[in-house]
Amino acid sequence: MIELLRHPRVLKKLQEEVRGITSQNDLLTSEDVSNLTYLKAAATESFRLHPPTPLLIPRESMDYCNIEGYDIPKGSRVFVNTYAIGRDPEVWDNPLEYRPERFVNNPFNYNSYTCEIVPFGGGRRICPGMQLSLLTMELALANLLWRFDWELPKGMKPEDVDMTEMPSLSLKRKAELELVAKPRQITS
Numbered sequence: 001m002i003e004l005l006r007h008p009r010v011l012k013k014l015q016e017e018v019r020g021i022t023s024q025n026d027l028l029t030s031e032d033v034s035n036l037t038y039l040k041a042a043a044t045e046s047f048r049l050h051p052p053t054p055l056l057i058p059r060e061s062m063d064y065c066n067i068e069g070y071d072i073p074k075g076s077r078v079f080v081n082t083y084a085i086g087r088d089p090e091v092w093d094n095p096l097e098y099r100p101e102r103f104v105n106n107p108f109n110y111n112s113y114t115c116e117i118v119p120f121g122g123g124r125r126i127c128p129g130m131q132l133s134l135l136t137m138e139l140a141l142a143n144l145l146w147r148f149d150w151e152l153p154k155g156m157k158p159e160d161v162d163m164t165e166m167p168s169l170s171l172k173r174k175a176e177l178e179l180v181a182k183p184r185q186i187t188s
């Protein structure tokens, strides 16, 4: 939500996609949102820049190995820095920019082994809640945009939003998230 409010162009485009759905229901269903490509792209772009578990869950190496000249002794505790991976300028063009268009004609496969971003880990121990989380997040976001118009509080400008993050096992914003929600009249 905060990246959308910081990027009114993206918010408008996403709102148009969501509100283009014809639904008779008060709330959108998972079927309603299943083909929203820009919504999926915006969610992926958020996971790239703000992975909820920035260092995943620590691993221990079972054997000695050498990765690109670095010796990793057997029994080493290994952290995978998905936060840094998602911001690597050798992989991402203009990495700090929030731009869902990166993933529009290039939907991201979280199960792939290419590991450009790994917010849910990878391999045999990949998060088993991944599909549930993606669906829940997309559904919640779509409904927030379907039912409400959103603004920053007290005349705040997008560039004034404090994006400081708190270092911990799970990534959190330092400042409370304050937004103004205005219910939207839905006429069907």
Ligand code: HEM
Binding pocket: 051, 052, 053, 056, 057, 118, 119, 120, 121, 122, 123, 124, 125, 126, 127, 128, 129, 130, 132, 133
């Ligand atoms: C946005 C939401 C979530 C994120 C970002 C997330 C992320 C992760 C990550 C990074 C791992 C470690 C994977 C690895 O070591 O390679 C993990 C493991 C795990 N997650 Fe999630 N998770 C989320 C939601 C969920 C949900 C909703 C469930 C359950 C319904 C769940 C259940 C688990 C379990 C059981 C593991 C341990 C898997 C294992 O070690 O075999 N997660 N998750």
